[in-house]
Amino acid sequence: QVHLAESGGGLVQAGASLRLSCVVSGQTFSRYAMGWFRQAPGKEREFIAAMDWHGGSTDYADSVKGRFTISRDNVKNTVYLQMNSLKPEDTAVYFCAVDGEYVSGSHYYPTFWGQGTQVTVSS
Numbered sequence: 001q002v003h004l005a006e007s008g009g010g011l012v013q014a015g016a017s018l019r020l021s022c023v024v025s026g027q028t029f030s031r032y033a034m035g036w037f038r039q040a041p042g043k044e045r046e047f048i049a050a051m052d053w054h055g056g057s058t059d060y061a062d063s064v065k066g067r068f069t070i071s072r073d074n075v076k077n078t079v080y081l082q083m084n085s086l087k088p089e090d091t092a093v094y095f096c097a098v099d100g101e102y103v104s105g106s107h108y109y110p111t112f113w114g115q116g117t118q119v120t121v122s123s
Contacts, residue, residue, distance in 0.1 A: 002026040002112045006096050009117030014088055016121070020081040022096030022114055033102035034072055034079040035110060038092035038119075045095070049081060050108040057104035064090075086121045093118050 008020040020036070035050030049070040051058045058070055069082040079096055094117050097110030 002098070004096050004098060004112060004114035006094065006114045006117040009094060009119045011120045011122065012086055014086060014121055014123050016086050017082070017084045018086065018119060020083065020094055020096070020117060020119075022079045022081075024077045024079070024098055024112075032099040033108065033110075034070075034096065034098045035102070035108050036070060036079075036081045036094060036096055037110075038090075038094045039116075040089075040092040043092075047108060048094070050102055050104075051079070052102060052104065057102075059104055059108070083119070086119075088121045088123045091119060091121050 003025045004022055006022045012018060031053045033050060033052050036048040037045050038048050039045040047061055048064055049060045049068055051070050051072055067085045072079045096114045098112045100110035102108040
């Protein structure tokens with residue numbers, strides 16, 4: 001059974017940085033796409049970033065381009081989301097996701113999801 005465990009969330013002030021981590025267990029994920037989504041209170045879950053299995057393709061939501069960076073370590077079965085210049089509107093629960101259908105420049109429909117980690121950015 002695949003298990004995803006996010007960590008690294010917290011409460012920070014606007015302009016600060018955070019790095020989220022997501023460790024995947026239960027399968028070898030080195031040949032699968034991975035990504036991050038978020039859901040703010042009262043809003044639908046939205047796509048943030050995705051990366052293909054070898055890191056050759058990445059996509060970002062317009063709202064985070066230039067501030068967030070997705071990366072992965074296939075040896076550690078871990079995907080990261082480096083978040084810089086955080087804004088109050090980045091406040092949300094952040095979910096990592098793995099496998100599924102990823103078409104760079106088009107869409108990412110994951111198969112497996114983590115439980116989420118809360119990120120709160122104060123003004």
